[in-house]
Amino acid sequence: MRHTLLFTVILLSVLLAGCKEGKLNVASLKIEMQENPEGLSTLTPRFSWQISSNSPDLIQQSYQIQVARSEDDLKKEVNLLWDSGIVSSDGSVLIPYQGQPLSSGSKYFWRVKINTNQGDGNWSKVNYWSMALLNDSEWQAKWIGEDSLSNPGETDKDNTRLAARYLRKSFETRNSTIHRAVLYVAGLGAHEAYLNGNRVSEDVFAPTVSWYPNRVYYNTYDVTPLLQKDKNLLAVKLGNGRYFGMRGSRSQMFGLPRLLAQLDIEYADGTREVIASDESWKVTSKGPIVANNEFDGEEYDARLELTGWETAGYDDASWQQVDIMTAPEGKLTAQPNPNIRVMEEIKPVRISKLADGKFILDMGQNMVGWLKINKLNGKKDQPVTMRFAEILNPDSTIYLANIRSAKVTDIYTPAKDGAFSWEPSFVYHGFRFVEISGLNEQPELSSFTGKVVYDNMETTGQFETSNNIINQTFKNAYWGIRGNYRGMPTDCPQRDERQGWLGDRATGCFGEAFVFDNALLYSKWAQDIEDSQSPEGSISVVSPRYWTIYNDDVTWPAAYFYAAKMLYHQYGDTEPIRKHYPSMKRYLERIQQVSMQDFILTKDTYGDWCMPPEKQELIHSQDPSRKTAGAILSTTMYYSLLNLMVEFAELTGNQQDIQGFKELAGRIKEAYNTTFFNTDSAKYDNNTVTANMLSLRLGLVPEGKEQQVFENIVQKTEVDFNGHVSTGVLGIQQLMRGLTQYGNVDLAYKIATNETYPSWGYMIKKGATTIWELWNGDTADPAMNSANHVMLLGDLIIWYYEDLAGIKNYPGSVAYKKLWMEPRFPEGLSHVKASYKSVYGEIKSEWTKENGSFNWNISIPGNTSAVVKLPKELQIIKPGQNGVRSFKETDSGVEIELGSGNYTLSNR
Ligand code: RAM
Numbered sequence: 001m002r003h004t005l006l007f008t009v010i011l012l013s014v015l016l017a018g019c020k021e022g023k024l025n026v027a028s029l030k031i032e033m034q035e036n037p038e039g040l041s042t043l044t045p046r047f048s049w050q051i052s053s054n055s056p057d058l059i060q061q062s063y064q065i066q067v068a069r070s071e072d073d074l075k076k077e078v079n080l081l082w083d084s085g086i087v088s089s090d091g092s093v094l095i096p097y098q099g100q101p102l103s104s105g106s107k108y109f110w111r112v113k114i115n116t117n118q119g120d121g122n123w124s125k126v127n128y129w130s131m132a133l134l135n136d137s138e139w140q141a142k143w144i145g146e147d148s149l150s151n152p153g154e155t156d157k158d159n160t161r162l163a164a165r166y167l168r169k170s171f172e173t174r175n176s177t178i179h180r181a182v183l184y185v186a187g188l189g190a191h192e193a194y195l196n197g198n199r200v201s202e203d204v205f206a207p208t209v210s211w212y213p214n215r216v217y218y219n220t221y222d223v224t225p226l227l228q229k230d231k232n233l234l235a236v237k238l239g240n241g242r243y244f245g246m247r248g249s250r251s252q253m254f255g256l257p258r259l260l261a262q263l264d265i266e267y268a269d270g271t272r273e274v275i276a277s278d279e280s281w282k283v284t285s286k287g288p289i290v291a292n293n294e295f296d297g298e299e300y301d302a303r304l305e306l307t308g309w310e311t312a313g314y315d316d317a318s319w320q321q322v323d324i325m326t327a328p329e330g331k332l333t334a335q336p337n338p339n340i341r342v343m344e345e346i347k348p349v350r351i352s353k354l355a356d357g358k359f360i361l362d363m364g365q366n367m368v369g370w371l372k373i374n375k376l377n378g379k380k381d382q383p384v385t386m387r388f389a390e391i392l393n394p395d396s397t398i399y400l401a402n403i404r405s406a407k408v409t410d411i412y413t414p415a416k417d418g419a420f421s422w423e424p425s426f427v428y429h430g431f432r433f434v435e436i437s438g439l440n441e442q443p444e445l446s447s448f449t450g451k452v453v454y455d456n457m458e459t460t461g462q463f464e465t466s467n468n469i470i471n472q473t474f475k476n477a478y479w480g481i482r483g484n485y486r487g488m489p490t491d492c493p494q495r496d497e498r499q500g501w502l503g504d505r506a507t508g509c510f511g512e513a514f515v516f517d518n519a520l521l522y523s524k525w526a527q528d529i530e531d532s533q534s535p536e537g538s539i540s541v542v543s544p545r546y547w548t549i550y551n552d553d554v555t556w557p558a559a560y561f562y563a564a565k566m567l568y569h570q571y572g573d574t575e576p577i578r579k580h581y582p583s584m585k586r587y588l589e590r591i592q593q594v595s596m597q598d599f600i601l602t603k604d605t606y607g608d609w610c611m612p613p614e615k616q617e618l619i620h621s622q623d624p625s626r627k628t629a630g631a632i633l634s635t636t637m638y639y640s641l642l643n644l645m646v647e648f649a650e651l652t653g654n655q656q657d658i659q660g661f662k663e664l665a666g667r668i669k670e671a672y673n674t675t676f677f678n679t680d681s682a683k684y685d686n687n688t689v690t691a692n693m694l695s696l697r698l699g700l701v702p703e704g705k706e707q708q709v710f711e712n713i714v715q716k717t718e719v720d721f722n723g724h725v726s727t728g729v730l731g732i733q734q735l736m737r738g739l740t741q742y743g744n745v746d747l748a749y750k751i752a753t754n755e756t757y758p759s760w761g762y763m764i765k766k767g768a769t770t771i772w773e774l775w776n777g778d779t780a781d782p783a784m785n786s787a788n789h790v791m792l793l794g795d796l797i798i799w800y801y802e803d804l805a806g807i808k809n810y811p812g813s814v815a816y817k818k819l820w821m822e823p824r825f826p827e828g829l830s831h832v833k834a835s836y837k838s839v840y841g842e843i844k845s846e847w848t849k850e851n852g853s854f855n856w857n858i859s860i861p862g863n864t865s866a867v868v869k870l871p872k873e874l875q876i877i878k879p880g881q882n883g884v885r886s887f888k889e890t891d892s893g894v895e896i897e898l899g900s901g902n903y904t905l906s907n908r
Helices: 071-076 468-483 508-515 519-531 558-571 575-595 630-652 655-676 689-697 706-720 732-741 745-753 760-765 796-805
Strands: 008-011 025-031 046-052 060-068 107-116 127-130 165-172 178-188 190-195 215-222 231-239 258-267 272-276 282-284 289-293 297-301 331-334 340-346 350-353 359-378 384-389 409-413 418-422 429-437 448-455 461-465 818-821 831-838 841-850 853-860 865-871 884-889 893-898 901-906
Touching: 025 107, 025 127, 046 107, 046 841, 060 071, 071 107, 178 231, 190 258, 231 258, 231 289, 340 359, 359 384, 359 409, 359 468, 448 468, 461 468, 461 508, 461 796, 468 508, 468 745, 468 760, 468 796, 508 519, 508 558, 508 796, 519 558, 519 575, 558 575, 558 630, 575 630, 630 655, 630 689, 655 689, 689 706, 689 732, 706 732, 706 745, 732 745, 732 796, 745 796, 796 831, 853 865, 893 901
Parallel strands: 215 331, 297 409, 818 865
Antiparallel strands: 008 901, 025 046, 060 107, 107 127, 165 231, 165 282, 178 190, 178 215, 178 258, 190 231, 258 272, 289 297, 340 448, 350 359, 359 418, 359 429, 359 448, 384 409, 384 429, 461 831, 831 841, 841 853, 853 901, 865 893, 884 893
16 A cells, blocks of 8 residues: 655755855865875875855856966966866866976965856865975985983883983074975974974874885975074974884884984075084983883973973083984885874863872773873972873772783973973873872862874764664764874774784774774875785785784785775775775785685684673683684685775776686685585574675675575574674674665664673673773783774774765765765664765764654755665655755655755655
8 A cells, every 4th residue: 555655855945144045165175185285295186175055956067276386376367387277077076186297395376166057156265285395305304313322221122211302403594584484304203393492283293103114204394484584493302103112022123213304495585495404403312201102101300301492592512413313214205194183182080099199080081192281289309100091990990901011101200399280292092090199189180181182184973863872882983993093093092002903994994984084094004004015915914014914814904905995985085096906916916826725715813803702701702603714704805805806997997907806706706605605504604693794795695595694694693692793803894784784774773782791882881981802891801902992893883874874875976976865764763863074065864763753854065966765664755845856756665866955854
């Protein structure tokens, strides 16, 4: 029987304040995905912008981009380096520059004008970018530092102490008007640069990490406003970062900290001057930072303060002349990704006193960064010691068993009695609790601030539902993801590890992209992975390879391919695929040689890592019936990589490879099913959820058998695991989407909202404010038990967005140019409110479904469209509003195509 269909689409033509109806806006003008970036090194930078208006169904019909050396030229339309002319196109994302050759160190200005189906726009505002130093020969600077271990306790052995280096150079500018001054600086491990006493930027731990023997990044800062006429002082503080004395069993020592800095000054009369790091600089390591190490902490002795060292008046007579240091082998490269900054400040929620007089500070949140002290009373010569932990022992002392060898201790020694303020420069901790000793009185909460640090990127996603477990899981994920961005995605932020483990992010990177604008971080990480590749083609499962592990595994290296795919799918960026295609191919060939036997990939190291074990104290399950065979994991993942390569080959013009990938994939699929698939029972091997789910989702199940395999997944989950997750980091990458795609969103919802072990909800019930490394993180052995690991998120965030909110790319579309909005409605969920700032603009989806009434507000950005699908039960009738391009009734419901705009769909 046909339902009485009652449905309206109301176009909300809400007028934005100050805008006339139909007024076109061009905003978010970006080049290489950044607004006004300094120091680009690509000769064909790519332009993006977003368009909006107050009328629905806005489509760009053409664009015109102009580039000039000055704003003035641009406005007068003279001396243009590029005028694209009017280009008929709806392209507004990553449009490559095609003008005259760009030159090293120059600054450029650009603007864009668009025409749309709603009329012509005006010229946009003018934005700019600058170019990096494009040729090695332009570097006049030398690597400098203090090439000795001259302080107490310093050795050249692993895990030693090392004092920070302070370097300075005074100089005078010519008596001429300064037009522009740019500082190019690489400081290994980390630099903090000052010009005339002012920090040149808010970046911390700069430059971004890399595999130093292959690549060293430098930063570009426009310092024009900081440069003075006549006397100037350029100063740089150097810390260890990841360059010197990383802690841990496989600790790396690349060498003592060193600096390369070059200040290029351009005078209004066209003359230039260069102030470069060389033997004329002075250095000391006898300053207040007597030891620094990201893993161990920072020790600051205020009695050694070098007051005014970063300004011109300071007397550096006791300092020594710098040593010329050997240049690191790595290629000097302009940093393409944003640096780390203090992104948020939080206040502690509680302070308590232990019997031994120590205080325990509770930040209320497992966070990553450091503790700033504000006006705390100290006593001369009496060190104040802070130790950082994620959890407390039952007796309220800090729990450090899971931190391993990291010392996680900051020490401040006051130079006098009374109030002091301080924060470290070269250290970060993963912590919720801080143990403070060395105080004579109970401090106020206001004496502390938690500085939250991670890569400077925009938060792109908000997500809320009627279910509290989902809401808190999303919050925990948000804190965990940001806390593990450190110029690379790390596994954890607290113990002596903090490495870029590939497997943790294979699918995670995609979910993370809904929450953070992580494009530049992941494209830079893809480069770290390539830089860490062995000459034979092996990929180090930790990249940059501070821990070099070439195990010729498939499941962890898959992240290289998956991240490149994510960058294309989510941001429309094909560049990483193009750039890394040859090394990806090399890796696949290598694996074929060393691991493939009769079309089965045999090598596997980690298994379905961190599946919920049968006993609460175990880290890894010992029950063979829970474990998935390594060959299943490797073979299914390798098969998925071949399929990705077919797509990548297509995109990069490597058509000649396609046939080979397809043939190999075909033979693998056949061999795989012959070896592992039981045709009668439709079970793979020992019937684990992971074995069945990877086979299903990665496309290896013989045609017609899919539903039967799926039933085995459901059966196993419901009967053997009582509706709980049974997978480790591999299976979980497909679990939530798989359950939903094949028709059991209710089971996915149950898993997402469980509160008993094992589940994300269980972690929450046990007090987690981030995601744990282990499902049983509260009871397992501390040897490998971080409270802030994101790998167990699997595809959860993708599922939140794609399936619960219905924000998904239409098949074949990328970057949400065309959306497919088909929310799923699990029993028990009555409300979802999601937003995602895509490269075209913000997508919103907010639905409520309660007691037979349904209401859905959606926003579709300008220059995009959406196909909306809703089920029959929602009783939908044809709407007749503006912006509705088409309406189709199908067997299962309705399919509506919408142009951009804000819509409300409801059955009332
Ligand atoms: C652990 C890491 C990481 C995981 C590897 C295999 O040491 O924490 O998360 O990828 O093992």
